Amino acid sequence: MIEHLSNDLIVDFVHGELEPAADARAHAHLVTCATCTSEVNAERTLREFLRDAAVASEREMPSGINAAIWEQIRAAKPGPFAALTSLFKPMIAIPVAAVLLAGGYFATAATHHESPSIAASYYLQAHAVQSSQGPLSERTGAIRAAVAEAYDGGYPATAAYGAAR
Amino acid sequence: MGAPRAPLEPPTPEQSAFLERAMSQYGKATYNFAFRLTNNEADARDLTQDAFIRVYRAWRSFEPGTSFLSWIYRIVTNLYRDELRRRKGRFHEEIPEDNAPQAFRGERPLATNPIDDYVDRQIGEPLSRALADLSPDQRQVVILADIEEYSYQEIAEIMGCSIGTVRSRLHRARALLRRLVERAQQQQQR
Structure with a gap:
């Protein structure tokens, strides 16, 4: 069989x-x-x-399906999480960061009112010393002479400096 | 289809491009697959639309280098099964694995449009008539094996079942189809 x-x-x-x-x-x-x-x-x-x-029996996909899909997608709205994360996109993040930094700077400046730690007279004295010690200063000799004369005459150094100018 | 939908997020440019390309390349195949499954114009439209919306949502999970068609057929299969379950509530009980093949002549279409149905049956009558007598799972396995020419392994992946289940469904479907063909031949000879 x-x-x-x-x-x-x-x-x-x-x-x-x-x-x-x-x-x-x-x-x-x-x-x-x-x-x-x-x-x-x-x-x-x-x-x-x-x-x-x-x-x-094959047929084309009706065009209405395509349109309906895109219509559904176009109607989509961002969720709450997406709205939050959009803040971190560069176009928004850069201006936001600039505003925050500027705000922080001005807030700090407004709360700190300290007087300058160096008086203006210090710069005048320092300038006089530097000018007098410079090797190429044309007034060096005159200043030294004026200082020496002032000390001899009992004037303070600043007065002698003023006279030399 | 009537399944509840979570809100969509607006598209990124890459996402839009992906969807556009998917629809232009695979829209026709997807729609025809959906139509053969449902044998109904309105349901095929809904199924195709829902499948591409799911592609839009999950576009990042598609692995480049794999078959997009297999992926979207799997999506269509799952959506179709969910919809049948939702409407009938007992999809699996209708297809007992160990029973003899059954004709599902009384199966109610998911949506009914008399004009569309009439036109559809005029155009694809031989195929519609042959497939309409199969259960949804049998119809699907015949479409995938004989029309789309997928292997049993690929069909198992698309349908989310074992190769053994694919094999047994196809055997039963083919036996039923052959009986239908023989019956049609006998009627023609009379």
Whole structure:
């Protein structure tokens, strides 16, 4: 008695889903068995019918679907988290950071009213000393002479400096 | 479809470009897949629209180099299954795995538009008639295996089930389809 291929095995064979060994056995059987060959052909015909019918009935996607999808997307509004994160985008973050820095600077300046730690007279004295000690100063000799004369006459150094100018 | 939707976020330029390209390249295939599943114009529209909105939401989860079509078919499959469950409440109980093939002639379409239905049946009558007698899962596995020509492994990934389940569903669907063809041939001979 001939052992025929089962219907399930024929379905798997037609779909190319048999393991290599089983596929080889099926091929070998089909060479000698007209009944199973007929079954395989019937399955193949059915598959071709399904495919041909699908191709024949294929249709374009209605354009309304495309429009409806974009309409739904255009109507989207950012959620609360997205609104928060948008603050960190550069276009917004840079001006915000500038305002915060300026505010911080002026707030600090308004709360600190310290007087200058160096009096203006210090700069005058320092300038006089530097001018008098400079090797290329044309007035160096005159200043020294004036200072010496002032000390000799009992005047303070500042008065002597003023006289030298 | 009537599933509740979370609010959408406005698109980034990359997201818009991704969706636009997806719709132009795969819109037709997705719509035809949805139409063959539902056999109904209105449901196919809703299913396609919802699938691309889901693509829009989850566009970052798509892995470049993998099949986009497989991905969106999986999305369509899940949406279709969710919708059937929502409407009928007992989708799985209708398809007992161990029972003999069943005809689902009494299956109510998800949405009914008499004019669309009439036109659809005139255009794709042979395929519609053949697939309408299958259960949703059987119909889906036949579409994927015979029309889209996916392997059992790919179908299992799309449908979210084992290869064994794909195999058994396809075996039952094919047996039923062949009986239908034989019956049609007998009627023609009379």
